[in-house]
Amino acid sequence: MSTTNNRQNAHASGKLYQFKLVLLGESAVGKSSLVLRFVKDQFDDYRESTIGAAFLTQTISLDDNTTVKFEIWDTAGQERYKSLAPMYYRNANCAVVVYDITQASSLDKAKSWVKELQRQADPNIVIALAGNKSDLSARRAIDSEEAQAYATDTGLLFFETSAKTAVNVNELFTSIAKKMPLEQLAANSRGRGSSSKQRGVDLTSPTSSNNCSC
Amino acid sequence: MDEEYDVIVLGTGLTECILSGLLSVEGKKVLHIDRNDYYGGESASLNLSQLYRKFRSGAEPPSELGKDRDYNIDLIPKFMMANGELVRILTHTDVTKYLEFKQISGSFVYRDGKISKVPASEMEAVRSPLMGLFEKRRAKKFFEYMQNWREDDPSTHQGLDINTVPMSAVYEKFGLEPGTQDFIGHAMALYLDDSYLTRTARESYDRIILYITSVARYGKSPYIYPLYGLGELPQGFARLSAIYGGTYMLDKPVDEIVYDANGKVCGVRSGDEIAKTKQVIGDPSYFHDKVRKVGKVVRAICLLKHPIPNTDDVDSIQLVIPQNQVNRKHDIYIASVSATHNVCAKGYYLAIVSTIVETDKPEEEIKPGLDLLGPCVEKFINVTDLDEPIEDGSKDQVFISRSYDATSHFGTVCKDVKSIYKRATGQDLVLKQRPKQEEEFAE
Numbered sequence: 315m316s317t318t319n320n321r322q323n324a325h326a327s328g329k330l331y332q333f334k335l336v337l338l339g340e341s342a343v344g345k346s347s348l349v350l351r352f353v354k355d356q357f358d359d360y361r362e363s364t365i366g367a368a369f370l371t372q373t374i375s376l377d378d379n380t381t382v383k384f385e386i387w388d389t390a391g392q393e394r395y396k397s398l399a400p401m402y403y404r405n406a407n408c409a410v411v412v413y414d415i416t417q418a419s420s421l422d423k424a425k426s427w428v429k430e431l432q433r434q435a436d437p438n439i440v441i442a443l444a445g446n447k448s449d450l451s452a453r454r455a456i457d458s459e460e461a462q463a464y465a466t467d468t469g470l471l472f473f474e475t476s477a478k479t480a481v482n483v484n485e486l487f488t489s490i491a492k493k494m495p496l497e498q499l500a501a502n503s504r505g506r507g508s509s510s511k512q513r514g515v516d517l518t519s520p521t522s523s524n525n526c527s528c
Numbered sequence: 529m530d531e532e533y534d535v536i537v538l539g540t541g542l543t544e545c546i547l548s549g550l551l552s553v554e555g556k557k558v559l560h561i562d563r564n565d566y567y568g569g570e571s572a573s574l575n576l577s578q579l580y581r582k583f584r585s586g587a588e589p590p591s592e593l594g595k596d597r598d599y600n601i602d603l604i605p606k607f608m609m610a611n612g613e614l615v616r617i618l619t620h621t622d623v624t625k626y627l628e629f630k631q632i633s634g635s636f637v638y639r640d641g642k643i644s645k646v647p648a649s650e651m652e653a654v655r656s657p658l659m660g661l662f663e664k665r666r667a668k669k670f671f672e673y674m675q676n677w678r679e680d681d682p683s684t685h686q687g688l689d690i691n692t693v694p695m696s697a698v699y700e701k702f703g704l705e706p707g708t709q710d711f712i713g714h715a716m717a718l719y720l721d722d723s724y725l726t727r728t729a730r731e732s733y734d735r736i737i738l739y740i741t742s743v744a745r746y747g748k749s750p751y752i753y754p755l756y757g758l759g760e761l762p763q764g765f766a767r768l769s770a771i772y773g774g775t776y777m778l779d780k781p782v783d784e785i786v787y788d789a790n791g792k793v794c795g796v797r798s799g800d801e802i803a804k805t806k807q808v809i810g811d812p813s814y815f816h817d818k819v820r821k822v823g824k825v826v827r828a829i830c831l832l833k834h835p836i837p838n839t840d841d842v843d844s845i846q847l848v849i850p851q852n853q854v855n856r857k858h859d860i861y862i863a864s865v866s867a868t869h870n871v872c873a874k875g876y877y878l879a880i881v882s883t884i885v886e887t888d889k890p891e892e893e894i895k896p897g898l899d900l901l902g903p904c905v906e907k908f909i910n911v912t913d914l915d916e917p918i919e920d921g922s923k924d925q926v927f928i929s930r931s932y933d934a935t936s937h938f939g940t941v942c943k944d945v946k947s948i949y950k951r952a953t954g955q956d957l958v959l960k961q962r963p964k965q966e967e968e969f970a971e
Contacts, residue, residue: 390770391770391773391775391776392767392770394775395780396565396779397776397778399763399766400567400763401626401756401760401763401764433597434597514628514629514630515610515629515630515631515746515752517615517618517619517624518619518624
């Protein structure tokens with residue numbers, strides 16, 4: 315459970331950093347498919363809208379001493395009618411904003427999600443832009459150059475990905491892990507959003523009292 | 529929207545979101561609509577712009593207050609009992625994993641012009657100025673009786689059947705002074721008035737034990753509070769509902785509840801779209817002709833730059849002003865949280881003073897509470913009706929929740945959730961601790 319984890323744990327062979335990653339983007343651009351490929355290395359052509367996943371976790375080893383664990387939150391379809399709760403962005407350390415390279419309007423939508431993140435989320439959030447469905451390049455509606463230029467201007471990481479063929483999926487998440495300000499977190503042992511976690515109470519512990527009642 | 533659902537839920541207040549989550553998890557097809565563009569309805573936490581839109585008819589918030597995103601201001605002041613029913617619902621549904629909680633640092637009571645801490649331990653009780661030495665011994669005997677009492681062991685009953693005798697008889701048996709009775713009944717059993725004295729002692733017993741076991745859980749007070757405000761609770765349950773397939777539409781007007789020839793609900797209309805359904809659950813604001821007013825609550829939301837004076841400078845408190853202390857029929861409550869709960873900018877404190885309205889000048893009624901706060905940077909007065917449904921929903925399959933009342937915690941909200949659940953599904957809500965999982969897929 316997330317609230318019992320410190321953001322930075324002593325790991326067997328080094329440091330483990332844990333980050334909350336949120337997915338954003340229009341319906342049906344392949345947000346859940348990207349995560350399914352990254353976490354389980356699976357793909358399902360007829361995948362229904364997201365059902366049943368609270369969040370998934372996956373770790374990446376950057377080197378012998380450094381492991382990054384992503385706690386990946388899916389929108390659960392709440393983006394469809396502009397009903398994503400502010401809670402979704404809270405304490406998010408990184409975000410993947412996804413569009414579909416075959417749907418021209420989906421990049422505009424992605425841009426508006428980036429704006430929303432800049433307004434609502436932590437100012438230091440690391441954002442990656444993912445142009446998904448690169449396997450369907452025959453039906454391409456958005457030039458790579460256009461998206462790349464936007465990403466560069468806005469300070470976003472950028473990849474064209476295919477959840478179906480797995481192209482650039484691991485690269486996307488690995489480059490996010492590399493861009494996370496790990497040294498800063500190590501220097502500042504509280505980490506981002508972790509200080510409150512350490513002070514909080516855990517509702518699932520049967521008794522955490524060290525006081526007797528009156 | 530033009531589809532058929534098992535249940536359409538109207539309003540995203542906490543009661544509605546818990547029910548929406550529970551029903552989605554059970555596989556019901558749920559459509560959840562709110563006319564507002566934010567989650568929480570009457571139980572929302574608002575940012576500054578939303579707050580000024582609501583109470584200052586759209587005036588811009590003063591820039592010195594800081595950024596919008598730093599504020600999550602509760603409209604309804606309530607805390608969670610650490611050992612209460614809401615905690616059980618949160619762990620049952622695993623919604624705890626979206627939220628983080630902190631203890632409320634202290635529970636206080638106003639008596640004879642002074643603010644005193646409600647003892648949280650035997651040590652504090654011995655030192656407390658609330659009782660004299662002999663009264664402390666009598667009170668100790670009373671609490672021992674309460675904690676040792678077992679339903680099935682008559683030797684612990686000391687000749688009193690608390691299931692039949694009134695609470696006044698229990699106080700009498702232990703010879704407790706009126707001031708002590710006030711403190712137990714109002715600051716621990718959290719009764720808003722004195723009508724409990726003539727009702728069976730069992731009811732008070734359950735409430736006193738809830739208080740004591742809640743304090744025992746984390747130590748400082750019986751209360752816990754979610755970081756970023758109470759509005760996180762409905763959002764958490766809404767996410768649960770969405771994860772299990774619930775459809776969410778905010779900022780969606782509800783124009784008509786549609787009934788069939790037999791008067792049974794069959795749909796909800798928004799503009800020229802109609803969503804079909806078998807049942808509707810919603811808050812009273814969506815059903816003006818199906819609810820009645822049973823009272824009014826006044827709440828003053830105050831922004832301070834200091835902790836409430838005479839409360840040990842802690843970051844959060846509950847303060848009860850028992851009705852007898854200020855010649856009223858109902859208690860006045862003060863609930864205070866601060867920047868450490870991520871509800872306001874650094875250096876600020878929020879305090880909500882509230883009571884049940886007894887006169888036609890509600891703002892004057894809360895003055896004894898406001899007087900204890902010191903200078904306020906901002907003050908928003910909110911007077912709301914307490915509504916309840918006229919019918920139980922068995923005829924039209926429309927199940928309406930009750931307004932959020934003036935009580936200090938979520939006991940009555942959970943009772944309403946269970947009642948609606950039972951009426952809508954025909955089953956009792958059974959809560960159990962689910963195995964902890966880091967990730968999960970529903971079948």
